[in-house]
Amino acid sequence: MRAYLAFTKKELTEYTRNFKLFLAIALFALLGIMNPLTAKFLPDLLGNFMPKGITILIAEPTNLDSWIQFFKNGTQTGLFIIVILMSGMMAKEYENGTLINMVTKGLPRRTILFSKFTGALFLWTVSYWLCFFITLGYTLYYFPEGRTENLALSVSSLYLFGVLLIAILLLGAVLFKNAYGPLLLTGGFLMILFLWNLFPEAVKWNPLILISRNMDMLQGTLLLEELRNSLLMTGLMISSALVAAVQFFNKTAL
Incomplete structure (x- = not known):
């Protein structure tokens, strides 16, 4: 345990020295601010930039529009940021020996991997929940009358999918020893999840539901009972990726 804590501390220190922690916090904080602001002022901006004589009817924005922006930016930008920042989590150690x-x-190899995973998880956790609470605060300010259902379920689902991608990145870092292999493995993994949807009977087990139907969760049309299979599969994939990473790392020449 002492070795694990010491190596994890080293990882977190490196994240501050190479500015990854600062960069992640800054970008996710910016996303957190933009989500409700975009929902609030986008209709006015569109109206101002439309040519004269052309009128478009846009519904009055609500708190749901703010959360639409949150999940859109979280899946398209937030996850992309984390994947890019974490893609080289072991490349430098391999390169420098x-x-x-x-x-x-005497440092166990599994301790190295679990410390790497913990450091990446810390970066994702701090950044993601900072973005969430900023969005929540501004949403309550701009849309005080708005009501949401299952907010905790919808945002936790997106967070869990981010944990899954970090586990896949760690496996890729062990297999390829560079910054590009983990990106390719993660991209291939996402491609498999999209192809998974081609089989209707298996869709309910697809972890991709966790980031594709967040608004359904938020509006109460997709409940926890209907997510159990995908949540179970996501947990199994995270565990399998970590176990596989340890097994491959134990057999890898350093």
Whole structure:
């Protein structure tokens, strides 16, 4: 446990030194501010920029529009940011050969991997929930009369999918020893999830539901009972990716 805590502390220190922590926090905070502002002022902006004589009817924005922006930016931008920042989580150690000294001095390989995973998870957790609470605060300010259902379920689903991608990235980092392999593996994994939807009977097990139907959760048309299969599959995939990463890393020449 002492070795795990020490190596995790090293990871977090590196995130501050290479500005990844600052960059993630800044970008996610910006997204958190933009979500409700876009929902609030986009209709006015569209109206001002439309040519004269052309009128478009836009419904009065509500708190749901703010959360639409949150999930849209979270899946299209937030996850992309984390994947890019974490793609080289082990490439530098392989390149510099620093892992050899650690392992020869008795540091268990699984400790290295779990510390890497913990550091990446910390970065994702802090950034994501900061974005959420900023969005929540501004949404309550601009749309005080708005009501939402299952908000915790919808935002937790997106967060869990981010954890899954981090686990896949860690597996890719072990397999390819560079920053590009994890990106390719993650891209291939996402492609498989999209192809998964071609089989109607298996859709309910697809983790992709966690980031594609958040508004259905928020509006109460998709309940926790209907998500159990995809949540279970996501948990199994996270565990399998971590176990596979440990197994491959134990057999990998450093």
